Amino acid sequence: MNAFARLLSGAALTATLAATAPALWAETPANMLVVANRIDDITTLDPAENFEFAGGDVLRNVYGRLVNFDPLDYEAGYQPDLAESWEVSEDGRSITFTMREGVTFTSGNPVTAEDAAFSLRRAVLLNLTPSFLLTQFGFTPDNIDETIRAEGNTLIVTTDKAYATSFVLNCLTATIGSILDKKTVLEHEVDGDMGHDWLKTHSAGSAAYSLVAWKPNESVTLQANPDFYQGAPAMKRVIVRHIAESATQRLLLERGDIDVARNLNPQDVQGLDGAEGVRIQEELKGYLMYASFNQKIPELQDPKVLEALKYLVDYEGMANSFLKGQWTIQQNFLPQTYLGAVKENPFFFDLEHAKTLLSEAGVDGLELTIGVRDVQERMEIAQSMQNTFAQAGIDLNIEVGTGKQILAKYRARDLDVYLGTWGPDYPDPQTNASTFAYNPDNSAEAQNGGILAWRNSWDADGLTEMTEAAVTERDTAKRIEMYHEIQARFRETSPFVIMFQAIEQDGLRENVEGFTTGQAIADASYWKVTK
């Protein structure tokens, strides 16, 4: 390296560089947080439309919600935010929120129950992609005047069924639950769009920050709200800069030009080990890596065969080698940090046990095709499975395709085995339970491609009813218990081999405290960050 550096420093190029090289690199300013992240997925900053990660990060810091998570204590679950308290009616269908007094939007307008009603109604009326998070409670454009209404300082929300309170409130912590400044938004309304166009690139919230600028594929700049009701944030400005390359993020972090690097690959994380002034922070995220076995194939319907398959995956071997640091073993459909998550991971690679089970089931040799998207780590997982399955006499042919190709086949129930990831849609256990452990109609005609159990032709073995019961259980402790039961049975009988949960490894300058990316259930938050 030194020789190479010397060689290059002799070149004419170097002379040009030297002429223009003052001491440029101090640390980032003490009251500014600079984050490097891939933000090219931001397409809109309207909370009624945003459904991507980087946009969710921005909106979490810009908009208050009725209830919200505490960035430093996710285990506590949702907490009062703009709603100070709430009461559930006796029939369990209405929740009356009492709004917190004295909170203002960054415009100076007070936050009222009317603003909250407007924001939720607006999301239903605009009917954009994430609107199902609200319409699943039975809100429609025709009934929202009655089902979401403001009365004085209270907001009354009436659902079509008596759902678990935790289910409704968890959904209200999602981006779509953001409370907007009605007056400001309507000032920018064009052709009855309820300010949709304007809100794509502006903010009208009451949280810790307001949006200064979003330069697509370049940067997002946030300005602190000095009147934030939880106290003015220490970081007066937050700049999230789009840096696609992991190696570049690492360099910037090492030089102190950024405070946080969010897309480091395992090699760069390793490279930062022992680097001066830098530490790695790990957070569990919501993505699960799983394989699933199509129940259309007769051999795969045998419970013994399914059990054998679960013992034929080398979980530890993969987690400790090529997946090191970025995936951890998780064999349940609820990611850790979710309400109702469990830590039981009973399966491990046990060839003899698997062979015994297969011979008890009378299966001697089996040929299956596994569909895999052309992503490095997934191909490596498929190869590992191919290897361990072969030891028990199962031939696993790997079919590689683009994400869209493989997904289309999977959704049409045309794959023997699928290997891929699943990310939850909203921060409540119902999101994954309703797709892994729920299948009200397993017939081909049902075309329920959105449900993972259906994609595998699995009738969910009685878990459908249990899932329905759990989502309407109003006692949260009991509800948690129900998800434990569902997952226990799911582990035993389902054709899903859930393997890993994603871990985000962020590189942080040593002086950065209080930064979190929201774990599996929320988005990044900056207002507790100090340096």
Add this chain to the structure above:
Amino acid sequence: MTLGSIAITMLGLLFVTFLIGRVMPIDPVLAIVGERASPEVYARVHQELGLDRPLMVQFWFYLQDVLRGDFGTSLLTARPVSEDIARVFPATLELATLGTLIGVLLGVPLGVLAAVRRGSWIDQVARVVALVGYSMPIFWLGLMGLLIFYGILGWVGGPGRLSIFYDGMIEPVTGMILIDSALAGDWTVFRDAVNHIVLPASLLGYYSLAYISRMTRSFMLEQMSAEYVTTARVKGLSERAVIWNHAFRNIRVQLITVIALSYAGLLEGSVLTEIIFAWPGIGSYITNALLSADMSAVLGGTVVVGLAFVLLNVFSDLLYKVFDPRAK
């Protein structure tokens, strides 16, 4: 190029790009609404985009919009594509112009010297320089450059056009930060901008140099073996006069084409450099748009790059006429 042929070229470019956009196995509706959208949302957006109309009708409407300067709205940025391009193109223009300048200022003399001293050490050096330029992947050189000059030595600024603290301090006039900061008389920002552009521009300049020096060398070799050069020498002209006033004079027209091509290449082909250096230019804009099925942005970007090609062609034609009396 006449105005007519320019128009036909542009029309052809528009049509082919449009067609590729439509046959690509990417669903622009899915790109907008996401995988989990309901069928109603999907159908509504499909109709809003006009995708239910026949292809030629879609093209006809598109053409009318383009003539009005309206490239539509980008899915990725939710802003008019023309506005996006006005923001990203100057960044690329600034980088590619500086890269080409470096390439020409170093590449032409190197090529001439290599030809004149054929077989000497300088020719060998030129050969190695060009070979490395041709064969080394640009992303590798870019990362190594960043590692050494920014990471280890700390001589240049990191990725991006400016240090983050200066971001937004200069009102965009031309969109080229070097020019804008100079116009504003803000030399701190100017110096910071120079520090950031010097490495990516040198990298592009190096690639341009590799190409230009090889071409210059071979053009010069051809001239040096021509009879008129021998005649000039016999007449007793100094070697310097033979090289520069006779041989080099005759390769100027060919060189203009080479430089114009290299410049145009940098304008659209510096995608990897832009990604490594987080340079928000048109290369990374079009690539991002393409990967996200943002067809309005892809078409708009392609038209602008195509137009730049055509204009460079016209410009080099004009220069021919200046340097080569036969072309008049």
